[in-house]
Amino acid sequence: METAIQIITYGVIVGAVYGLVAVGLALLLGVMKYLNIAHGTFIMLGGYIAFWLFTLWHIDPFVSIPLVMLGMFIVGLILYRVLLSPLLKSPVGLRIGNSMLITFGLLWVLDNAATWLWTSNVRSITTSYTGEVLNIFGVKLPYTGLAGFGLALLVIFALHLLLTKTYFGKSVRATTQDPEAANLMGINIGRTYLISCGIAIMLAGVAGAVIVSSYSITPAGGLNWLLIAMIVVVLAGEENINGVFAAGLVLGLVEAVSVFVTGASYREVIGLVMFVLVLMFRPQGLFTRRVRGT
Amino acid sequence: MLEISNIDVYYGDFQALWDVSLAVGDGEIVTLIGSNGAGKSTILKTISGLLKPKTGSITYDGIRLNRLPAHKIVELGICMVPEGRRLFPQMSVLENLEVGAFLSQARQVKGDTLNWVYEIFPVLRERAKQPAGTLSGGEQQMLAIARGLMSQPKLLLLDEMSLGLGPLLVQDISRVISEINKLKGITIFLVEQNVRLALALADRGYILENGRIVDQGDAKVLWSSDSVKNAYLGVGPVTEKG
Amino acid sequence: MADNWKRFLISGVIVAFFVLLPVVIEMGTDTMNLLVMLFIYIILAQSWNLMGGYTGLFNLGMAAFFGCGALTTHFLWAAGAHFYLAMLAGGIIAVVLAGIIGLPSLRLRGMYFAIGTLALAEALRLTVGNVFPRTIYMPSTYFVDFSLVPRYYLALAVAIIALMTVYIVANSRLGLALLATRDDEEAAQVTGVNIFKYKVIVFAISAFLAGLAGGVYTFYRLSLSPVAQFTPHWTFDPLMATCIGGAGTLTGPILGCVFFVIIQNWFALTLGKAHYIVLGILFILVILFLPGGMVEGVDRIRRFLTRLTGRKPEAKGELY
Numbered sequence: 001m002e003t004a005i006q007i008i009t010y011g012v013i014v015g016a017v018y019g020l021v022a023v024g025l026a027l028l029l030g031v032m033k034y035l036n037i038a039h040g041t042f043i044m045l046g047g048y049i050a051f052w053l054f055t056l057w058h059i060d061p062f063v064s065i066p067l068v069m070l071g072m073f074i075v076g077l078i079l080y081r082v083l084l085s086p087l088l089k090s091p092v093g094l095r096i097g098n099s100m101l102i103t104f105g106l107l108w109v110l111d112n113a114a115t116w117l118w119t120s121n122v123r124s125i126t127t128s129y130t131g132e133v134l135n136i137f138g139v140k141l142p143y144t145g146l147a148g149f150g151l152a153l154l155v156i157f158a159l160h161l162l163l164t165k166t167y168f169g170k171s172v173r174a175t176t177q178d179p180e181a182a183n184l185m186g187i188n189i190g191r192t193y194l195i196s197c198g199i200a201i202m203l204a205g206v207a208g209a210v211i212v213s214s215y216s217i218t219p220a221g222g223l224n225w226l227l228i229a230m231i232v233v234v235l236a237g238e239e240n241i242n243g244v245f246a247a248g249l250v251l252g253l254v255e256a257v258s259v260f261v262t263g264a265s266y267r268e269v270i271g272l273v274m275f276v277l278v279l280m281f282r283p284q285g286l287f288t289r290r291v292r293g294t
Numbered sequence: 295m296l297e298i299s300n301i302d303v304y305y306g307d308f309q310a311l312w313d314v315s316l317a318v319g320d321g322e323i324v325t326l327i328g329s330n331g332a333g334k335s336t337i338l339k340t341i342s343g344l345l346k347p348k349t350g351s352i353t354y355d356g357i358r359l360n361r362l363p364a365h366k367i368v369e370l371g372i373c374m375v376p377e378g379r380r381l382f383p384q385m386s387v388l389e390n391l392e393v394g395a396f397l398s399q400a401r402q403v404k405g406d407t408l409n410w411v412y413e414i415f416p417v418l419r420e421r422a423k424q425p426a427g428t429l430s431g432g433e434q435q436m437l438a439i440a441r442g443l444m445s446q447p448k449l450l451l452l453d454e455m456s457l458g459l460g461p462l463l464v465q466d467i468s469r470v471i472s473e474i475n476k477l478k479g480i481t482i483f484l485v486e487q488n489v490r491l492a493l494a495l496a497d498r499g500y501i502l503e504n505g506r507i508v509d510q511g512d513a514k515v516l517w518s519s520d521s522v523k524n525a526y527l528g529v530g531p532v533t534e535k536g
Numbered sequence: 537m538a539d540n541w542k543r544f545l546i547s548g549v550i551v552a553f554f555v556l557l558p559v560v561i562e563m564g565t566d567t568m569n570l571l572v573m574l575f576i577y578i579i580l581a582q583s584w585n586l587m588g589g590y591t592g593l594f595n596l597g598m599a600a601f602f603g604c605g606a607l608t609t610h611f612l613w614a615a616g617a618h619f620y621l622a623m624l625a626g627g628i629i630a631v632v633l634a635g636i637i638g639l640p641s642l643r644l645r646g647m648y649f650a651i652g653t654l655a656l657a658e659a660l661r662l663t664v665g666n667v668f669p670r671t672i673y674m675p676s677t678y679f680v681d682f683s684l685v686p687r688y689y690l691a692l693a694v695a696i697i698a699l700m701t702v703y704i705v706a707n708s709r710l711g712l713a714l715l716a717t718r719d720d721e722e723a724a725q726v727t728g729v730n731i732f733k734y735k736v737i738v739f740a741i742s743a744f745l746a747g748l749a750g751g752v753y754t755f756y757r758l759s760l761s762p763v764a765q766f767t768p769h770w771t772f773d774p775l776m777a778t779c780i781g782g783a784g785t786l787t788g789p790i791l792g793c794v795f796f797v798i799i800q801n802w803f804a805l806t807l808g809k810a811h812y813i814v815l816g817i818l819f820i821l822v823i824l825f826l827p828g829g830m831v832e833g834v835d836r837i838r839r840f841l842t843r844l845t846g847r848k849p850e851a852k853g854e855l856y
Contacts, residue, residue, distance in 0.1 A: 087824075096646055097594065101819075106816070106820065108772075108819065112812040116810055227655060231655075234648075266663070268659070272656070273659055
């Protein structure tokens with residue numbers, strides 16, 4: 001029984017981080033219909049910012065998050081201006097393909113630039129509380145894991161509030177569902193895209209900061225996290241940002257159980273196989289109730 | 295108030311409008327009729343900024359609209375209710391209306407506008423929390439018009455609002471259009487295939503055929519003209535006028 | 537018609553050049569290694585080109601077929617089978633794998649096909665890494681008399697086969713169906729084209745070529761760490777090269793691979809992995825400004841020059 005609770009706890013903690021990892025990708029995909037293959041790379045970038053802030057100036061990773069957010073938000077704005085907005089001129093059918101290719105090229109440039117600048121050494125942050133656990137009724141809860149969980153919950157909830165309660169959020173959702181109609185409401189869709197991109201990359205950065213303290217980062221690690229993000233996005237349903245947290249939990253729990261059953265070496269394989277199965281049999285995701293659109 | 299002078303509009307290399315000129319005065323209801331594919335929606339899209347004319351000009355109260363982006367044109371007080379409604383299907387009725395009031399000046403008076411709109415279309419108040427995609431065709435059309443009204447427009451552009459609606463519903467909506475024009479002074483420019491409806495509602499009309507204006511005039515006069523018979527039936531000789 | 541003969545003649549000359557090269561010149565091992573890898577890249581590039589360039593199916597999991605071919609060839613060859621049979625088997629097993637992966641994933645549209653194939657290829661890589669964690673060596677008898685020359689000719693031969701395959705497909709009814717699918721899948725379906733069947737066929741051909749490439753690589757390297765043939769860069773490098781050169785053309789991937797290999801080696805002397813940065817930037821620029829790649833670039837220059845000399849430019853066409 002104790003092991004069962006430990007497994008579930010582990011799955012939930014990991015799953016929350018998975019949700020956080022995925023939410024930036026989901027946002028960009030929903031709003032602009034762009035698939036950001038470099039998403040994982042931006043996660044790593046956020047991690048590196050947190051890492052260097054810690055290593056050079058001893059700023060705790062969870063404290064430096066606002067700085068990471070600011071930096072990555074700006075990166076997102078630049079990304080939109082330079083690479084993504086030119087694509088808007090191409091016809092809608094080609095857009096996803098072109099966005100994949102462009103962000104793929106970006107992944108190459110950034111990954112290898114990072115390797116060149118910072119070497120491919122594995123980096124992680126060890127603070128005074130890394131490795132310490134809170135012990136409740138025999139269940140071990142690592143401090144970094146709890147902090148990551150809390151942060152993920154906070155960030156995703158904040159995003160949810162932004163999207164539902166603010167006018168900006170409503171304009172984002174309107175643009176997601178029908179950009180031309182949104183334009184006719186007086187919404188400047190170019191600006192909506194710009195800020196959404198900034199937010200999406202900012203979210204990736206936050207995920208990176210959590211990952212560098214709970215796991216580790218390398219320049220090449222981005223692809224791995226991209227796959228995780230994509231699995232979660234598909235599980236949640238393509239334009240369903242609300243379902244991302246729950247989908248992350250599902251993935252985390254499935255992985256936790258599979259590690260227990262088949263051992264750690266097949267952890268990722270299970271996730272990937274489940275991903276393909278969902279794509280094949282329930283492509284609209286596990287958490288959307290009906291087919292989209294009127 | 296709205297003046298269109300000699301515009302040519304293209305979709306890529308394909309010319310859809312040829313030397314089109316028309317005017318809509320303050321407080322009027324003006325209609326543009328013509329058969330399918332004549333180019334009616336194209337004119338509305340050009341006015342609202344989704345398309346740009348290659349030649350000619352569009353001015354509104356003296357301001358040139360040619361190069362303005364769509365969202366800026368809405369700020370001037372021109373609001374289009376697009377063909378096919380184009381609601382935000384996963385947002386609720388209320389949220390659709392709120393997005394309609396996106397402009398800051400409209401946002402400030404949102405509460406009052408909302409009450410007014412619920413008075414005109416009571417069914418929307420009932421369905422306020424429902425996703426827009428679950429409404430019936432007629433309710434969706436009402437929501438689309440209501441959403442347009444939320445932006446406090448001075449000029450309302452209606453694109454084929456009778457499409458897919460039963461005759462009773464069409465009558466109801468016509469009555470509403472007439473009311474908002476008389477009571478609130480909102481100028482209406484409607485594009486329609488339903489010629490009877492259009493000319494009954496409007497003060498003046500234009501007839502568009504194959505991208506060209508072929509006739510215009512007082513609504514009652516137009517009703518008995520030959521060009522209307524051609525437009526109504528969609529057949530007959532192609533008239534080379536103007 | 538005269539055009540075609542001219543093209544065949546030029547291709548013939550180039551092929552003859554490469555065939556005679558080792559005989560006529562004493563090439564250093566460096567150059568030979570370079571050329572072998574170039575030919576292998578060309579095979580992989582054309583394999584991806586068939587799916588990505590001509591059909592619009594972005595197969596991000598091509599490494600799986602390459603690795604599969606390499607592994608199968610290795611085991612069969614080490615077990616004593618004649619090499620050519622082993623290589624052929626490698627290609628065939630790759631096709632079987634394509635069937636397993638392809639039949640479900642081909643139902644996915646655009647973006648999902650890409651990430652689905654990537655996911656499956658990664659899953660396969662991880663599994664192979666678990667099952668065969670250590671480098672496997674050929675029995676030492678195979679090392680005796682090792683010479684690069686047969687490797688060179690094998691790679692060249694398979695590269696020529698790959699090119700001929702693409703040429704034949706592109707000019708066949710299959711090719712027409714694929715191009716129609718790439719441009720507008722729904723429209724193609726509505727005209728009665730059995731999209732699914734053609735996708736399966738092109739997937740199989742593509743997988744076969746990639747599998748053969750794996751076999752060639754096994755012959756070339758002899759000893760392998762099995763998992764290394766499944767790493768994504770075996771998909772991404774040829775993909776990049778193809779797009780820079782011009783996807784959907786016959787010569788595009790060739791130009792792209794030559795360019796890729798040259799840049800790779802030039803930088804390796806100076807900045808190490810930095811060549812990827814340059815290539816990545818170039819790739820992005822191509823996508824944004826010159827989607828037809830180098831082939832389009834050459835075409836544009838040609839037309840510009842023709843206009844300069846006052847002659848009427850001929851109709852824009854693809855090279856091959």
